[in-house]
Amino acid sequence: MTGSILFEAIVFLAGAIICVSIAKRLGLSSVIGYLLAGVLIGPYVLGFIGKEGEDILHFAEFGVVMMLFLIGLEIEPKNFWNMRKTILGMGGIQVGGTMLLSYVLFAFFGFDWKVSLVISMAVALSSTAIAMQTIKEKGLMDTTFGTSSFSILLFQDIIVIFMIGAIPLLSNTTLETKTEDHGTSMSLIDSLPLGFQTLAIILSVVVIVVLGRYLIVPMLRKVAKAGVRELLIAAAFLIVFGISFIMELVGLSPALGAFLGGVVLSNSEFKHELESTLEPFKNLFLGLFFMAVGASINFIVIANNPLTIGGVLIAIIVIKAIVLFITGSIFKLKLDQKLLLSFSLAQVGEFAFVLLSFAFGLHILEQEQMDMMLVVTALSMSLTPIFGVVNERFILPKIGTKESVKRPMDHIAKSHKIILVGFGHFGSTIGRFLRSHGVEATILDHDSNRVDFLRKMGFEVYYGDATRQDLLESAGIAEAKIIISATNKIEVSKAISKIIKEQYPHVELMIRTKNRYDAYELLNLGHENIYRESLDTSLVLARDVLSKMGFRKYTLNRQVQNFKKYDEDSLRRLALEPKREEDYIFKAKQELAQQEKFLNEDLKRGVVEYDSHWDSEYIRELLNKK
């Protein structure tokens, strides 16, 4: 019954949909939902998924790769370089401290030193998938806690390469048996001497950076010009698969390579396009990954020695949490941030599966030891979201040292996010003025040639179609305060307006329109912030004409302001009148009649509006009447 792929797909998808929506309804992280779904469909509860769960686990690790690629996209090379001290410092202390303590623990309980060392390596690593997914879901990426967690996880991603390199040295078996057993490895460089291995690793990193700059970006430009939506999806996958392949070729972690690739592309105009394309796939793959973890929990092993497993599990989590707390203290994190860090990284991560099975293949570990550690790993991962809930609901509220929310006046520019759609002549003027006040809007434009050109001029412009909700989302619409539609295409403005009205009513929409008719439509949709491009400039020109004819400039300036107010008011009155728009000729006639009406009214009223200020003649006249 479990043989068919379709059936498996149905089991996984249904499990995910049911459990995740229940978890979300209860206000829990989606990770808990996925893990629970995995346990349910796994071999020990409903039994829909048997041994193949492990294959799925390998396949679903691709979700972790995608996640790191997406994280890389959000970190610009400059910021990455700035983080080097936290990465090395926090990561080093965490991995070193955890390894030391757990080695002492296992050695104390009589394990062989090699076994203790391998286990302590596996235990030191946390789960990037679980921790980062939870952090992103809660929107904590920009806090000290977020960056600290990320730094530590990144360090682990790097150090795991050396761990995998070191494990064979512990083995008594010969190299030949090793390559046979370690079937997943297809590394080219295993047979090379150590110096060349290092060289190959450095070379592959350089290759990724160069490829990113000189091959991927031009390719994406070509694809964007073709204007076929699914080609962009294909291109995004090609990038991630390609990088993973290169990395596996030289024996590096594909996740690390994907992260590097992301960092390289984070400066490119396709950042948000790639994000919005990969985001849903990443989430699905990660979900699959979590379900596979849930399904791999071996309940028979637990039932056989519940006390040992429970003891080891608690000991490891306590050790990890203490080391994390100390690491946080050394780097002067606030108490609530330290607690968050300790709780969210205290699990044993997915790398443990890789290290443990690798060491088992080299006959360092015995079957029993490996089974125990695999169960502990899976259990600790499943417990993380639960710890998070406990910390969040019961511990943090008692401390009350939240991230400071007080922002001084000059941070207006930083704390309000602006999205600018359309960066033609109109939009770029807006962008320049905002920038002169330190406000860096996120700019979206649909013309790939222009995007390319403007990026060369130093503007942060992204390619993409702003009428797509997913693109607006990756541009940060959820946290935005204002979105500016600076395109003169009414269809685009209306599409954005629809998304804002339905999904993001808190975001203010400010719209450029071509003429009165577009303005009517938008007014009737309930928008107030409408800027007609045909109003201001034409009045300034008219003012200068009258000035050249001898009218005084200040008087003209005041009349321009009066005229504008009059016109804006009449626009709002006319928008309310029912319009029979289907008849084009009628519309054209109506427009002419309207223009004539305005002109006549202006003439009748004399100079626009009654104005007696600074008018001594008027006072004399009134006084003489008496």
Add this chain to the structure above:
Amino acid sequence: MKKILILFSHPRLEQSRVNKILIENIINKKGVTVHDLYECYPDFHINVPFEKELLSKHDVIIWHHPFYWYSCPPLMKQWIDMVLEFNWAYGPEGNALHGKICLNAITTGGSKEVYCSEGYNSFTVKQFLRPFEQTANLCGMTYFPPFAVMGTHNLSDEALDEYKINYGKFIDLLQANLSINDMDNKSFINDIPKLKTI
């Protein structure tokens, strides 16, 4: 309870320590309207009908502004020019403001000592404010001595805090009812006995 209109004019509020604190303290008081002129009319195009309406809804008008070059900032003068119309605020039929109370609330960089015949400013604050006093008189309003925060260049945080509290108390007194007899011939409303006793 008297309704109070604060016509606040400061061209660079974001840089003003004293005025920001004074205004923040009273902006949410019941029966007090703080009308931020530079925020409402950045292009100096004052909506006269709206301003007239606003004036007629209030009993006390406070011109609150920094004391630039012995006078008010330009938008405040623009407001006086535009809003106080002939035959509305003054002139044979101009009695819209009759009976209302009017005063200046000012902040000066120089201390009280330099505003006298011996000081380098040669004249007192009261003398410099004559145009405002006469404007109020011509419109049939009762003009009170000014509320003044002086020497803002060297004002300590504690002293500023005291001014802030006093401005709030003074607004309370105005709302409750304060007459010209309470002024006790003081040059500054800060010094009247009623404000000193509470």
